[in-house]
Amino acid sequence: MASSVQTSANRPMPAYERIKVDILHHIDGGTWRPGDRIPSENDLVRQFGVSRMTVNRALRELTNDGRLLRVPGTGTFVAEPDTDSGLLDIRSVDDYIAAHGGKHRSEVMSLEEVVADDAVAALLDTVAGVRLFHIVMRHFDDETPFQLEDRYVNADLVPDFLDQDFNSGTPSSYLTDAVPVTEIEHVIESVAPDVDERKFLKLDESDPCLVLRRRTWWNDDVVTNVRFVSPGHLFRLSGRFKPFSRQ
Amino acid sequence: MASSVQTSANRPMPAYERIKVDILHHIDGGTWRPGDRIPSENDLVRQFGVSRMTVNRALRELTNDGRLLRVPGTGTFVAEPDTDSGLLDIRSVDDYIAAHGGKHRSEVMSLEEVVADDAVAALLDTVAGVRLFHIVMRHFDDETPFQLEDRYVNADLVPDFLDQDFNSGTPSSYLTDAVPVTEIEHVIESVAPDVDERKFLKLDESDPCLVLRRRTWWNDDVVTNVRFVSPGHLFRLSGRFKPFSRQ
């Protein structure tokens, strides 16, 4: 269906659209990696049998979308994935702590392969019985407990997850590099910590926590579901953006 | 400087860019309001003395940015401001409550003109002594206190603010229509409610609250600074989006 020339409305897909989806398939499929140089406009003109202006439009629009990087005189390259999407500045914990002048350290509390029960399967939009990886860890700012991370990972999509050393790099940054992401969901809540959370974060019952749950998809499959719990007095989310003209 | 033909890099501004900024000046300056029909491609061809493809590119890019709406055979129109920017679904309280099947009601607790002291002036990025409007109100879901709203408004930019009936429509929706917005800032926190907040929201000391602070700008001036406080068990923020291809 991807290579179809018909849109869903059963109208012929414009040539520049065909070229765009073809290029995106190369990028999302992994045959063209970030930093790779892709064929020149004239190459694509010959390959697709269209005029250069049509190829130019496809490449220009993908560049505006942040998928490609063009350098006059040199070529067109696959852009690095865009980490912060601008509206809310949700970064990796270590970046957050570093940006506030702290020193990040992490501690893996458990890391294992599990079989999904109904509750966990629901989080991952899948069915019970699926193989998953489960990690629970703590992030510290210096010696202060800063964030609890409870994460499930789709074992089929990220088979090497168990082999990583998450005391140095965070799961977030590993997953960012290891799996392409097509969709992201965030849920932000304010909750009172439960008994375990109070213990691990050294909190009182009346200390509120900010909870950020994130799910990421690769096409129709959930890659990971993670729940971050941070003391409310240490962590907050902020973002500043222009409602139009995303640049 | 706006009508200059030179970019900051001292290179001539492309014709299609010149047309884009000209159109944006009309929109942001208010001479073309949302819903208005703007001149056709051929009108702009005559007006700017360029080819139709150049005008077409300018209009197409503004359409992709969400600033214009084009209807084949009919014309090009100024798009309505985009309320939800996609990454986090931050809507008006009444919409939120309605979306969750509740019934919104609000109660203005105070509404007055004030003169900014240093603390308030800092919130609005201005100086002490400036005239502001200050509203404090409660939003209910049926009879349950749902959100406290504490808002300052730039009196020069929104002179009619005091005359509105905020027991029917919310300040958010009034401001959305009354003032164009060029920039938005959000800060999200989890806090324990203070004495007043506990009283007005009918909470215990250990009930966490989600606080959303929003500031909006019109060019270099802060239009409004608002702090929303909601019980954590009633209110949460969520959003789902595609990291690339904003469509």
Add this chain to the structure above:
DNA sequence: GGCGTAAGTTTGTATATACCTGTATATACA
């Protein structure tokens, strides 16, 4: 008046062409 058709307008797409600037590379020269 009501209806259908034709003409005109408006946007959408595609092409061929032209000229510009910037980059890389091969070549000639000192």
Add this chain to the structure above:
DNA sequence: TGTATATACAGGTATATACAAACTTACGCC
């Protein structure tokens, strides 16, 4: 060996042209 020059190639912009599709309007006919 290092430097200058010529050349080819890359993308960036602009134009004139063409046809298609969606819509509006005017007009003629019944």
